[in-house]
Amino acid sequence: MRNLLDSANEAPVTHLLALGYVTMAFLSGGLDPSSGRLHELGALRGLDVAGGEPWRLLTYSVLHGGIVHLVFNTMMLVWLGPMLERAYGWWRFLVIYLAGALGGAVLFCLLGDPRALCVGGSGALFGMMGAALVRNMRAGRHLFSFLDHDGPRQLIGLIVTNLVLGMLLPGVSNTAHVGGLLGGFAVTFFLLDRGRGPVPRAFALAVAALAFSATWYAVRPVARWDWLLGQAERATDPVAKAAWIEAAALALSADAGPRKAERLHRVERALEPPRGDEAPAQGGNR
Amino acid sequence: MGVSIRATALLLLWALALWPLVLELLLLQSPVTAVAWDLRLREGASWTGLALLACTAVAALVHPPFLPGLRLQWHRLRQSMSGDRTRLRNLQFELRQLETAARQLEAGRLALGMGDARTALPHLLRAVELDPEHLAARWQLGLALRQVGQLPLAAAELGGVVARDPAHGFGQARLALGSVLHAMGRDADAVVELRAHELAHGGSPESSFVLGRALLATGDCDAARSAFAAATHWGAGRRLDPQQAWYRARARAALRRLGR
Numbered sequence: 252m253r254n255l256l257d258s259a260n261e262a263p264v265t266h267l268l269a270l271g272y273v274t275m276a277f278l279s280g281g282l283d284p285s286s287g288r289l290h291e292l293g294a295l296r297g298l299d300v301a302g303g304e305p306w307r308l309l310t311y312s313v314l315h316g317g318i319v320h321l322v323f324n325t326m327m328l329v330w331l332g333p334m335l336e337r338a339y340g341w342w343r344f345l346v347i348y349l350a351g352a353l354g355g356a357v358l359f360c361l362l363g364d365p366r367a368l369c370v371g372g373s374g375a376l377f378g379m380m381g382a383a384l385v386r387n388m389r390a391g392r393h394l395f396s397f398l399d400h401d402g403p404r405q406l407i408g409l410i411v412t413n414l415v416l417g418m419l420l421p422g423v424s425n426t427a428h429v430g431g432l433l434g435g436f437a438v439t440f441f442l443l444d445r446g447r448g449p450v451p452r453a454f455a456l457a458v459a460a461l462a463f464s465a466t467w468y469a470v471r472p473v474a475r476w477d478w479l480l481g482q483a484e485r486a487t488d489p490v491a492k493a494a495w496i497e498a499a500a501l502a503l504s505a506d507a508g509p510r511k512a513e514r515l516h517r518v519e520r521a522l523e524p525p526r527g528d529e530a531p532a533q534g535g536n537r
Numbered sequence: 538m539g540v541s542i543r544a545t546a547l548l549l550l551w552a553l554a555l556w557p558l559v560l561e562l563l564l565l566q567s568p569v570t571a572v573a574w575d576l577r578l579r580e581g582a583s584w585t586g587l588a589l590l591a592c593t594a595v596a597a598l599v600h601p602p603f604l605p606g607l608r609l610q611w612h613r614l615r616q617s618m619s620g621d622r623t624r625l626r627n628l629q630f631e632l633r634q635l636e637t638a639a640r641q642l643e644a645g646r647l648a649l650g651m652g653d654a655r656t657a658l659p660h661l662l663r664a665v666e667l668d669p670e671h672l673a674a675r676w677q678l679g680l681a682l683r684q685v686g687q688l689p690l691a692a693a694e695l696g697g698v699v700a701r702d703p704a705h706g707f708g709q710a711r712l713a714l715g716s717v718l719h720a721m722g723r724d725a726d727a728v729v730e731l732r733a734h735e736l737a738h739g740g741s742p743e744s745s746f747v748l749g750r751a752l753l754a755t756g757d758c759d760a761a762r763s764a765f766a767a768a769t770h771w772g773a774g775r776r777l778d779p780q781q782a783w784y785r786a787r788a789r790a791a792l793r794r795l796g797r
Binding site (some may be wrong): 393395457465479 | 548
């Protein structure tokens with residue numbers, strides 16, 4: 252008990268996050284939570300983020316889809332977290348975790364199916380691995396000298412193995428993993444651990460602008476069919492409504508996703524003129 | 538090359554970062570316009586990627602030195618990124634306390650080794666100022682001047698080094714002088730220097746290739762052909778360093794153009 256308290260004192264954010272994982276697992280229904288419950292608690296879905304629920308970009312990272320998922324991620328957090336928290340301090344570590352979670356969520360929203368549900372702290376954990384990579388890069392005489400040592404090479408091996416596992420196992424979003432890795436790496440490299448050399452400010456600024464605009468586009472995907480269809484459903488002016496629907500149909504025409512037929516059917520239904528026995532405004536309302 | 542890669546990467550990052558803003562502006566006009574432009578961009582990006590791949594394949598087929606050239610650029614980029622700047626920064630700090638020609642030369646040499654001739658130049662100029670008889674400093678200064686495109690000044694420095702010590706840098710000073718003279722259009726002088734270099738030091742793909750180019754410029758096609766052929770025979774069955782491999786590939790292409 253004393254050891255646990257000492258450890259919690261040294262790495263408070265890691266322990267709070269682990270506690271958060273377990274608490275949310277209980278709240279979501281224990282060993283096998285339902286999709287509906289996870290969605291209620293803040294699981295990530297592109298449609299919802301674009302529909303005005305941006306908090307899902309972070310809340311998904313403390314929810315898990317089952318006991319194996321929870322145990323695996325908690326073990327990774329407890330293994331990697333204290334090292335990074337001791338190295339960078341609690342608030343920097345928290346920034347790394349949040350950047351990883353945000354990076355994973357944004358990339359998932361940008362490249363994934365907007366209807367798919369995503370939960371888990373693995374995006375943020377990949378962000379932590381990205382930060383550990385930067386720590387190794389900054390520790391050497393130059394950025395690549397860490398490749399001469401076994402430990403950092405094993406870290407790269409771990410990242411690659413996890414990405415390969417993500418590709419092989421069904422139901423794992425590697426998009427979120429890659430996004431988390433990039434988010435954690437970028438925020439540490441350009442902001443938190445800039446090393447002794449001159450900071451490439453032009454790159455830091457460009458990367459910050461890109462991160463901001465990617466997050467903006469995840470929240471307001473103005474050229475994605477589902478967002479356009481949502482706008483059409485909300486529109487009351489028939490001309491504007493027709494323009495939104497036309498834009499949604501155009502966006503869908505280039506989409507070769509697995510649920511294309513279903514989506515096309517939805518657009519077709521929206522394009523149908525309202526029947527005589529229905530009020531025209533009701534057809535478009537959610 | 539390093540600068541242009543950085544500039545291109547920055548440009549791409551900013552273009553990607555500004556795209557959502559552009560879409561928002563287009564959306565003000567009409568949602569259809571915004572979606573049409575978004576689709577156009579995506580299609581354009583895919584086609585650009587494919588076109589780049591196709592161009593690379595065609596360039597590798599049509600111009601064989603293309604791939605060794607890529608290898609050389611990658612090698613230079615890696616060298617510039619993996620250079621230990623700590624030593625250079627420490628030296629620059631120490632030079633504020635105590636300045637000697639040897640330290641200035643060391644700083645210049647380190648910067649030049651990382652491909653940063655503009656940082657190296659003031660250090661090397663100062664080293665030569667402090668000790669005008671320091672041949673190593675003059676040689677490095679000649680190389681730095683060549684890298685920044687100051688060919689007449691580079692020729693003067695390298696000529697001075699070769700006049701004092703014809704075998705300086707195991708003949709590398711003479712080779713550099715020959716290359717600079719060829720680049721300046723003084724091909725007859727270049728041929729003399731390069732032949733002297735090959736006679737004394739055995740030559741290399743670089744020296745044979747530059748000699749071939751200089752001979753070709755003077756109109757001696759047969760001699761040029763044999764110089765290019767000599768360059769292609771270097772390192773048969775073993776892997777040359779990226780720079781020499783690039784010269785060998787260029788010599789092969791030149792020989793093919795001339796006809797064996």
